[in-house]
Amino acid sequence: ENPELWMKQAYALAEEAASLYGEVPVAALLVRGDQIVGRGTNERLRSERTASHAEIVALEDYNLRFGRWRCEPGTSLVVTTEPCLMCTGALLWARVDHLYFGCEDPRGAGLLRIQPLISEGVYDHRFCSIHGGVLGEECSAMMRSFFSRMRARKEYESDIHFF
Structure with a gap:
């Protein structure tokens, strides 16, 4: 596996979603071996669905392609933001084994907050590995730039303090 290679592709997808649709620039790829088996970007503006985060969209793509809710063993998720x-x-329910993310959520409200519970076995499944900071500086800069532009245009009032 080459998480930096996959992250570069996710980064490009995130930039595209932001520039074409005004979406928060987050993208996710489900990868197994050398194949992308699911992909997604944030689609909340386009779909008007609360749960249309990049990771959920990538899982839905996988579900539709393969007709399964559970990912094959060895599946990794590469996502630009925690x-x-x-x-x-x-991702836990889908049995994703390996997780690679770019930048942390500065609010600290995501994966890293509950990682101790996952490690303790509170959930039925745990990730085999979690790797943060894959192209982290680039991903963080992309988010900061996006929200800086949105603040200047007075958009995303509820998300204005994200980055």
Whole structure:
């Protein structure tokens, strides 16, 4: 596996979603071996669905492609930003084995907050490995730039303090 290679692809998808659709620039790839088996970007503006985070969209893509709710063993998720609580739960239920993320959520409300519970076995499944900071500086800069532009245009009032 080459998480930096996959992260570069996720980064490009995130930039595209932001520039074309005004979405928060987050993208996720489900990878197994050398194949992308699911992909997603934030689609909350386009879909008007609360749960259309990149990770959920990538899982839905996988579900539709393979007709399964559970990922094959050895499946990894590469995502530009630390997953939120909702997405972390979905990734656990889907049995994703390895998780690679770019930048941390500065609010500290996501995966890293509940990692101790996951490690203690509170949930039925745990990630085999979690790796943060994959192209972390680049991903963080992309988020800061996006929210800086939105603040200047007075958009995303509820998310204005994200980065």
